[in-house]
Amino acid sequence: MRRAFVNGLLDIMGTERKESKELTYLLAGDLGFSAFENIREDYPKRFMNMGLSEQNMVGVSAGMAYAGKKVFLYSIIPFLLYRTFEQVRNDLCYPRLPVRMVGVGAGLAYADAGATHQPLEDLKVADALPNLTILNPSDAQEVGLFMQKIDSIKGPSYMRLSKNEDIVLHTEDLRINIGKALRLVTGKRILIVSSGVLTKVALEVAGLLNKGEKGAAEVLEIHTFKPFDYGAVIGSARGKELIVTIEDNTGALAEKVASALAGKEVQKFLSFKLPDEFTHVAGTKEYLFKSYGISTSDIYGRIKSVMK
Amino acid sequence: MNMGMTNVPDLKSIANELRKELVVVHAAANAPHIGSDLSCIDILITLYFKVLGKNDHFILSKGHAALALYAVLHKKGIISADDYGSIGKDGSLLAEHPLHGMKGVEVATGSLGHGLSIAAGMALVNKRDNKSGTTYVLLGDGECQEGSIFEAMNFAVRERLNHLVAIVDSNRWQGLDRTLLNAETVNKEFSAAGWTVNEIDGHNFDEIAAALKSNSDAPTLIIANTILGKGIKSMEDKLEWHYRSPSGNSVKDFISEIS
Numbered sequence: 001m002r003r004a005f006v007n008g009l010l011d012i013m014g015t016e017r018k019e020s021k022e023l024t025y026l027l028a029g030d031l032g033f034s035a036f037e038n039i040r041e042d043y044p045k046r047f048m049n050m051g052l053s054e055q056n057m058v059g060v061s062a063g064m065a066y067a068g069k070k071v072f073l074y075s076i077i078p079f080l081l082y083r084t085f086e087q088v089r090n091d092l093c094y095p096r097l098p099v100r101m102v103g104v105g106a107g108l109a110y111a112d113a114g115a116t117h118q119p120l121e122d123l124k125v126a127d128a129l130p131n132l133t134i135l136n137p138s139d140a141q142e143v144g145l146f147m148q149k150i151d152s153i154k155g156p157s158y159m160r161l162s163k164n165e166d167i168v169l170h171t172e173d174l175r176i177n178i179g180k181a182l183r184l185v186t187g188k189r190i191l192i193v194s195s196g197v198l199t200k201v202a203l204e205v206a207g208l209l210n211k212g213e214k215g216a217a218e219v220l221e222i223h224t225f226k227p228f229d230y231g232a233v234i235g236s237a238r239g240k241e242l243i244v245t246i247e248d249n250t251g252a253l254a255e256k257v258a259s260a261l262a263g264k265e266v267q268k269f270l271s272f273k274l275p276d277e278f279t280h281v282a283g284t285k286e287y288l289f290k291s292y293g294i295s296t297s298d299i300y301g302r303i304k305s306v307m308k
Numbered sequence: 309m310n311m312g313m314t315n316v317p318d319l320k321s322i323a324n325e326l327r328k329e330l331v332v333v334h335a336a337a338n339a340p341h342i343g344s345d346l347s348c349i350d351i352l353i354t355l356y357f358k359v360l361g362k363n364d365h366f367i368l369s370k371g372h373a374a375l376a377l378y379a380v381l382h383k384k385g386i387i388s389a390d391d392y393g394s395i396g397k398d399g400s401l402l403a404e405h406p407l408h409g410m411k412g413v414e415v416a417t418g419s420l421g422h423g424l425s426i427a428a429g430m431a432l433v434n435k436r437d438n439k440s441g442t443t444y445v446l447l448g449d450g451e452c453q454e455g456s457i458f459e460a461m462n463f464a465v466r467e468r469l470n471h472l473v474a475i476v477d478s479n480r481w482q483g484l485d486r487t488l489l490n491a492e493t494v495n496k497e498f499s500a501a502g503w504t505v506n507e508i509d510g511h512n513f514d515e516i517a518a519a520l521k522s523n524s525d526a527p528t529l530i531i532a533n534t535i536l537g538k539g540i541k542s543m544e545d546k547l548e549w550h551y552r553s554p555s556g557n558s559v560k561d562f563i564s565e566i567s
Binding site for chain 2: 045050051055058059063067086087
């Protein structure tokens with residue numbers, strides 16, 4: 001996913017160079033080893049390592065945006081969003097400046113790095129901020145499409161990436177609109193709503209369900225977490241017997257979907273989310289997700305037991 | 309003597325006028341921070357009446373001195389009489405800390421420790437794009453205790469932001485006590501980091517103007533030694549005037565002290 005982000009940036013900077021413009025900058029919080037070499041080589045003036053000074057990084061980006069620049073900020077999510085929370089709130093969101101925060105290590109992507117590096121609640125935290133657009137892509141292709149459309153976002157944005165693995169879920173003809181959910185699979189009985197990289201799991205679960213019963217499961221992907229496409233959730237939920245949410249956060253998606261469906265007729269609701277706690281041990285992300293009951297087989301099993 | 313001397317009476321009379329206004333406005337709005345307004349009003353007057361040009365930027369990082377800024381912006385004709393008269397009333401656009409989008413306010417502030425980084429970002433773009441103009445930012449000395457100031461301090465040196473000028477309103481008070489950092493320590497820290505540091509009397513218009521206009525090949529810090537509540541003897545250097553506002557009969561008495 002990170003490679004798609006870098007390639008998107010190189011495209012933007014290349015276009016600007018052709019037009020003799022110098023608008024877009026990348027500011028990094030001393031992270032991005034073996035990621036930004038191409039940018040540093042081709043556009044040495046457009047990349048700045050801001051050092052371990054994240055609050056300053058956000059403040060500087062605000063000043064640059066006031067002066068007409070388009071600034072991308074890059075760091076590991078807790079340092080980008082939590083350390084700097086007030087700068088993000090007051091200096092970017094309040095004046096609605098076009099600063100694009102790109103965080104790496106969404107959910108349990110840094111499973112082996114320990115609890116300090118794992119943003120398990122970042123969607124809730126970011127969702128609390130007015131004027132912020134939250135992008136939660138499920139694969140590298142979506143990252144590329146977001147980068148192409150980033151200028152259409154007038155205020156600040158926050159895009160959360162997994163790590164450097166290149167997940168491929170979507171076909172090349174994918175089209176997305178920021179703020180509009182994607183219906184990836186249509187089905188009649190079960191609605192699975194997913195956001196972010198666990199969309200891969202959602203598709204696998206739906207595949208298994210639909211193999212057992214053709215057209216049973218529908219998958220709705222929320223790639224833009226804010227503004228949230230309540231209408232698509234309500235529309236897809238209509239007539240379903242079971243609503244399922246799958247996320248790598250502590251209930252941000254489940255709560256959104258539940259609030260979308262409040263007052264609507266819903267038969268059953270299953271949410272697959274991380275518990276409201278810090279991780280206790282290190283391991284692979286597959287290991288940790290499994291320990292929380294979030295895997296294709298666990299989710300499939302739970303759904304089957306509810307639908308029997 | 310230099311041109312500055314001939315202008316001193318003008319600035320002094322503006323300062324007296326605005327100090328009197330501030331007493332009245334604070335009393336009417338029951339607004340806190342008059343002590344801080346009075347400690348930095350001479351700096352703001354010098355900036356707006358003698359220094360700032362059309363390519364310059366100014367950020368009031370110590371946003372709690374907003375009423376002093378409004379007084380100056382009103383005197384300059386940037387804020388309308390209607391808006392200025394609305395301070396403290398429901399629906400006013402002039403809050404106790406500057407709101408985003410208010411005419412004359414480039415950056416909304418209020419939480420301390422934000423302005424220096426934002427100013428550095430503005431100064432960086434000016435430098436990279438070879439644009440003229442200086443970015444000024446007014447900090448409190450209590451504010452200099454915020455860690456983000458330390459981050460911005462080092463960044464400004466690395467980027468050689470020679471058209472960045474930070475002024476510290478050094479009245480030696482924070483909200484409840486003396487500041488943890490004194491002017492001497494601020495001076496040492498910024499000097500050691502590579503800033504050009506000037507220490508001046510923050511109530512001497514000649515010294516303020518000279519310091520604001522001085523050139524350096526490094527970012528500049530002006531430590532303006534000031535007095536909380538300056539200009540009203542019974543308020544001067546008294547902590548209670550960080551938060552209290554004048555009221556009742558005291559308004560007349562305070563005004564009579566201003567000369």
